[in-house]
Amino acid sequence: MKTTAKGASALPLNTILSGDCVEAMNALPENSIDLIFADPPYNLQLKGDLHRPDNSRVDAVDDHWDQFASFEAYDRFTRAWLKAARRVLKPNGAIWVIGSYHNIFRVGAALQDAGYWILNDVVWRKSNPMPNFRGKRFTNAHETMIWASKNEGAKYTFNYEALKSLNEGVQMRSDWVLPICNGHERLKDDNGDKAHPTQKPQSLLHRVLVGSTNPGDVVLDPFFGTGTTGAVAKMLGRDFIGIEREEAYRKVAEARLKSIRKFDKETLEVSTSKRAEPRVPFGQLVERGMLRPGEELFSMNNRHKAKVRADGTLIGGDVKGSIHQVGAALEGAPSCNGWTYWCFRKDGKTIPIDVLRQQIRSEMG
Amino acid sequence: MKTTAKGASALPLNTILSGDCVEAMNALPENSIDLIFADPPYNLQLKGDLHRPDNSRVDAVDDHWDQFASFEAYDRFTRAWLKAARRVLKPNGAIWVIGSYHNIFRVGAALQDAGYWILNDVVWRKSNPMPNFRGKRFTNAHETMIWASKNEGAKYTFNYEALKSLNEGVQMRSDWVLPICNGHERLKDDNGDKAHPTQKPQSLLHRVLVGSTNPGDVVLDPFFGTGTTGAVAKMLGRDFIGIEREEAYRKVAEARLKSIRKFDKETLEVSTSKRAEPRVPFGQLVERGMLRPGEELFSMNNRHKAKVRADGTLIGGDVKGSIHQVGAALEGAPSCNGWTYWCFRKDGKTIPIDVLRQQIRSEMG
DNA sequence: TGAATCTGTGAATCCTACA
């Protein structure tokens, strides 16, 4: 075990501590940690089973460690670990906490109440989230991270240029598009099932650690799970301390960490991969007022016309549907690219709607 | 002024009320509003009408006195208006609140504490945010909205198909990419300066109102500002009630609303789901002679078959029951949509029975 | 061997009309 040179208060670097995270943190020396990354239980309050349209059952997060009796109980838990975390943090240290709408508002308020100073909230936009199967809500396509310093005015670490390079030379924004953790990166248990229900992708931690720590910094994760924080910290030449109650997770994490080498090149590539050209739904032209509901569109060949509706569909004759569907129906064709088929009139001129799409794309950078 | 027909408790539809939003909401009848959209201030320097904290708090940590005082004052303000808002909301009504990391965590926790049930948090991802000039943090490129029903289990409005249409046929996600309000949409005062510091884009309200209200619904905005909510509500054929303290904003909003026209009815119709279509009992297909008793049906995957009985039930193997029950039993599935599961044969072709249901529905007009 | 197709799955507060 590598430790610091402070004798009795030496840090148990690059190890996984067992037990309750509050007790474990209270056993660490104060003002000793550079960064905390915390992925606490979300307190999902799931009722019955959920099935996909193909009748397969969703493997939900129903683990005992995510069960709390009430919001009050969750708040007590949150305030306790945030207090212990703040004690061990160096004056210029910082914390990241990730959560969903079930818990993140309570966590954010508790952070502020405990004296932390929020620097940003950062949205992880999932490129491949699980859909909403029953069509009753929006696809839950993101999670929220809060980045906060120990105090207002603290000199926290922020590697602006490194993040800018990660983002192709443009300054990093508060919304990050990254895929969820699956494929070979997803750890499996002996039965071939997922080893942990909520394993985070390494790309997420890569960006967090590159952005808010320096090599040699000590990173603490009080909800270590299968050790993504430790794995990325090791790759990037940071020291880590993990705390995890469940022995099964600790064992998986230990094995994982043994196989990790510093500066794993593959991971760097994953975290910097580009995304494809953004899809622009026709509905955005309506929402943005570029086309008004009720406005008429004309086909390229000028043989057909259709009216725009408030939900971004068209109505032409007795056909309703997307710009593609209505175009295809009117032409009697199996398919139709509505973007190049339909035009609108402005100042006597006929302009393809694709021009508007280009405009939106250029704004999106 | 258009009002409802309830005499003394008539709603002041399509008007802007002046004064404090809590008092104004308390003067409205309870259970009368379909949707609330709120863009509360997140400036923590609240005015003198908010109480100072009790002395017992002050001795905690000197440096945090202001901070704690501000958060507490903001919480009192938030809980007061959320309570008044909840009283006027119909049992199946819903609320949207927008904010940034300065206030949204406190608002979210207060919503949950007040008994609202969070349905989604939605991220407005700004396509053209202001950059971070000092390079000390991430570009603050998003704001967060919380969508909540009045109670757990309430039957809130969600126009799933309309939103899906707006998004080019793919279900709408919890992250919305929309530009900030500028250009000619941005209202200016007499000096040519922006009339309101945080005017929201109409595109944002368009999506909110298309998604979570129906034509004729009453939308309340307790922090009306320059009236974006009212403007979009009017265009979309919804009624609105605005509340705004500042006379300058009210005047700008009044002028703005006068110039707005409602879209025509045809374009306000949105795509609806199958759930909204009339139910057709399978027995009708038998009664009408579209299927004969004794005729054989085949499962979609061609692995099972069943016989139609005179009472509109099926018998397949030793299983008797509805088209759904028999399908579920044969597949060993928890449930089955018999309409899309079973096919009949005609002239050598295999045709889903759902085609017959469509036929009946179209005859029903 | 490569292309096309099929199958599985991910932090989810996921139905509702009618008797």
Next chain:
DNA sequence: GTGTAGGATTCACAGATTC
């Protein structure tokens, strides 16, 4: 109110299988 049963509902990938 509660219980029963009809029947509506999915996107992006990765990996396996088939042609």
